[in-house]
Amino acid sequence: MTVPPPTGVTVDAHHHLWDPGQGDYPWMTGRFAPLRREYAAEQLIPELTAYGVRATVVVQVRAEEAETRDLLALTTRHRFLAGVVGWVDLASAQVGRQIEALRSGPGGQRLVAVRHDVSAEPDPRWLLRADVQRGLADIADAGLAFDLEVTPRELACAVQVAGAHPDLRFVLDHLGKPPIATGGSDLWRRGFAELAALGNVWCKLSGLVTEADWDRWTDADLAPYIRAAVEQFGIPRLLFGSDWPVCELAASYGQVLTAVRNCLPPLDPSQAGQVFGLNAVEVYRLDLPRSVNPADQPKEAPMTSVSATTRQQELQARALRALAGGVSSNTRLLNPHLIMERASGCRIWDADGTEYIDYLLGQGPNFLGYAPPRVLEKVLAAQRDGIIYAATHTREIEAAERVLSVLGWPETMRFGSSSTEMVQAALRMARATTGRTGIVRFHGHYHGWIDNIYTRNEGTEAGPASKGQPASALTDVIPIEWNDIQAFEQVMAEHGSEAAAVLMEPIMINAGVILPAPGYLEAVRRICQQHGTVLIFDETISGFRVALGGAAERYGVHPDLAVYGKAMAAGWPCAAIAGRRDLFADVATGRATHAGTFNGNTIATAAVLASIDELASGEVYEQVGKIGTALMDSIRDCAEASQLELHVQGLPMAFHASFATPRQAMTRYRDLDRTDPARYARLADTLIGHGVWVARRGIWYVSAAHTEADVSETLNRLERAFLAFSTQA
């Protein structure tokens, strides 16, 4: 008998996420060894989308608060994680305080219950200890539920404890682990029935396949236990949980869900809705995000990786299967996993046709808006001439001459396809010319994801920022605080003679927009000169955006080399490195290698030429300056009216918004520690839900395609979003 599809939201009330690289899982040996690998939310999402599960409860595995904190923080990135069953030390006298501390951290409001692996305690009567009883009373006072992880051995004590705490909601995990493979036990039958007789205990239909014979189980093995649960607990106190990824030892996600459905007696849709959703909402007091429910405003942009409409869901599931993590760049993992279809001007449409005013602009490149008509025409014409010749071509020479002429200070250049590789070229050229290897770089500045420059933003030693990145690749990198001239003087006094290059974003934009302090760039320029160190400006974002000549023009400070990308080619993939001729000498003669199949192709160089044609008169900068200023003012006013302590700083063409306490200008990367990124990420999701496409990390880009009318429409959407956000909060 198959249970009909549930009405309302489908919830998986029991699954796990873990990374054995981050903590100790001693039980993952022997038969459980296949589980010793990372199981991340991104791996679960395809299963959830495939089976229409909209929200989940993630359950602790390690007896450590650190794991619970990590799971709570994850809920800020994945809104489908509607609840966390965490761990606190129940035997301590501080249970209330531990819960408070967890609740005040990122995602803390998603803590819905506590669990302790009672079956792992040597003392079968552990639950009855006085300190544990006091801890359970604190859990009840905090309004949380308690998950019973017990085997038949501890069931009798669980009955006593549940009877002694009528105010506490208990959830029996995995039906109390009946020994299904060996045919059940009287101990289990008795304890299970006695627990069911207590009105404050719910029962999770989870973990059954792993109590059965992993290789040979069938629905018939599970059916008697599910029947007992229905008869004794009744439909209103049963909730479905997949126990993913543990279930994978014996069955796939879909097999588990299907088996539970098959073993339940005939249910009407509303009963099915209880077992597969509403009961979990009730016992865990889940606060489901509105947009996870497809019945809610289907045209509103979804606020979660598992999103609202069927088409989005299907596309997300396909993306997740076909592309690792569903994306082609990890930066995109940071925003909601919304599948887009097209864009024009300053607007972008998702696969459901929902339209957004776009202030992310592809992470900056679309400075003229999407598909700017005159640029498009010239690029299409170039394409008709063929794209890659493996030879220098006329457009390429013209584009290089034009770039050099508008920048003014550099003598020669090369084209490439991404700034990541241009940064690598810059480092190689600086090292080849100086014969040194050291690179000074700054906390919070991004220069691509390659091993030798991608670092953690902390400390005085450069540490890898990514798994799989060898620390040895960073031995030549010296990281310091930016905008602090004394720190720079000091490091150069110590390491200047080994430093081939100093590499910086001349305006820090990527991590949060901070302008260089007056005199800072000039001082850095002078000190690099003194030490014979090559000064490299990474103008990937600032170039062609803050002025035609980028930050170098805006501040009148010329580096020795500079990297450009993004706005230079109006959204077409093209990057460049430009600078002093002598620094290019080794590359020019082939002694130092710089190469790339797609470098300087016809469409990229046509886009550069056409983009400069649009930018050269300066009108675009005037327009973007006006519009961006109006937008920054609107955001500040609107936040003020909604009593949101939002701080906005930067330039009209690229600025940053954050929740900062106190609300003061930030001048150093470490000032960003004062901000609450998780809260801002939630605000960004609300904005997206109201048709304003922004980055969760706080950056806003403005393009030449944004008009006054767009800003006033944005303001309308902001007002509604801010109101919704402050009401939710």
Ligand SMILES: Cc1ncc(COP(=O)(O)O)c(C=O)c1O
């Ligand atoms: C300052 C800076 N440098 C380098 C890069 C890497 O550029 P790409 O993604 O084109 O490789 C970026 C990308 O955002 C950037 O912002």
